[in-house]
Amino acid sequence: MVSVSLQDVRDAAARIEGVAHRTPVVRSRTLDALVGAEVFLKAENLQRIGAFKFRGAYHAMSRLSGAQLARGIVTYSSGNHAQAVALAARDLGSTAVIVMPEDTPASKIDAVRGYGAEIITYDRYTGDREKLGRDLAEERGLALIPPYDHPDVIAGQGTATLELLEMAGELDVLVVPVGGGGLIAGSATAAKGMQPGIRVIGVEPAAGDDTKRSLEAGERVRIEVPRTIADGQAAPTPGEITFAINKELVDEIVLVTDDELRDALRFAVDRLKLVLEPSGASGLAALLSGRVATRPYLRIGVILSGGNIGAARLAQLLASEGQ
């Protein structure tokens, strides 16, 4: 069975050093007072491309051979992983092909194209993006770097937590957003490796609770494609590798509603002065809505996983009063 170790995360950290940002840990006494604990926010919205995804994509690609980088990379993603692969390819002197749904917002397509990647679109209702990716990899000799279900991607994502623990010191609890499960798999690997007593809590949108259900069932469960504003967490089923890791290392999954995500976005703007996307705010939403048990002096780390939301969409979400 494939697994990822703390040493793999440490190796990943050495590879991305000076390329990825060492993002700040943000404190807020207002948040501490509201939550009733000491909260350390790892601001991955300030990471390159605006989300943690750059860590895993760059790390995985940096381990490819020079010959493979010369042939190029392929991936499928409409979100932050697409930008991450496109930018990492440019940084590494490689080229990237990104398979995206044809109805992807123009702003996201422009961002990916801006990094010099080739875009191939498909119909999200009839197409199979994973098959498209595999076919392209085979036909053109490209390396497929999937969004989460890959040990090097997982090890790279874990570096955010490695830094958080280095910067904040010992933590009692770590709260991490869950989509396909790559971030939390890497985070839990790093956290439990460094501090075995730490409690790792995942957060999913209530409409997209595939990992929670899968952990309860003891096997991967597939749900309807979730309808939630947290588009970065709308995976219908956990990854195979990520689930195997998370089954061992994740202590609990809590759920947050879209209204709670909107409240967290607004709190982030009003009080933290940070721009988050809904998925990126889910850990914060879990704390603010009381889904994480707290007590005074409990030290809680939270990964704010991303901030890729256009100004117009942010304005719209801020204006809607939790409807």
Next chain:
Amino acid sequence: MVSVSLQDVRDAAARIEGVAHRTPVVRSRTLDALVGAEVFLKAENLQRIGAFKFRGAYHAMSRLSGAQLARGIVTYSSGNHAQAVALAARDLGSTAVIVMPEDTPASKIDAVRGYGAEIITYDRYTGDREKLGRDLAEERGLALIPPYDHPDVIAGQGTATLELLEMAGELDVLVVPVGGGGLIAGSATAAKGMQPGIRVIGVEPAAGDDTKRSLEAGERVRIEVPRTIADGQAAPTPGEITFAINKELVDEIVLVTDDELRDALRFAVDRLKLVLEPSGASGLAALLSGRVATRPYLRIGVILSGGNIGAARLAQLLASEGQ
């Protein structure tokens, strides 16, 4: 003549350590590429109360005697200094009276009241806030902590630049927003003290160019109360102490329009994932609009001075396309 030294700023840093946040220095390769230089953003929007003002207020108040703290503090401000004094008073076990215009937005009054301060309102068209403050100080035995024209306030504000230079290393240029001139006076003191060759550039809103005009005239000039979205920089005339310092240490003042400020706010949300208020974005606006001469590898520090803008107002400014 009153003056402030690098040692005063260092002493202030020691006093606020562990109380004020050591805010992060944020990098953006997108910004570097746009500007054509290496830019280091000191994110004082992530400071307590959401702006650098906490530094100066807390520092000045921490130097008062225990007896004076027991009697209390008074200040006048409708903006960030009001919150800073209210919060610092609470931290120091003192009490604060804040003189605010009676038409101050409820959200700002609530924030100040939330920190436990007493609010006294006046009519901004007929009242004299400085006289009100002095009278209250005399009648009630309160210590007056003005928003900028005070050496201990100036030394405290300078600590943001002290940290920036410690964190970013040597800089060629420092870009600082200018309102009453306290932040830039402290910043220039710290910067020129540590790195005599550094160029210090102030930024004012085009409609509020009192410091630029005053520096050109060689004496303090008073202008009409400026109409600008940068309400934190709407001072009609420089402070006496701040102007004396800035006359010696500031190399240049550049101006930005409200449209440029809006563009900078939008850039901060879209690309930096930071919430800024218009005044807080003025240094960034100066860079983005080409008002600061750059060249490759030039190392430019910018103080992002604050982020106190409500979610609704931010949404409104983001939605308005530079009208």
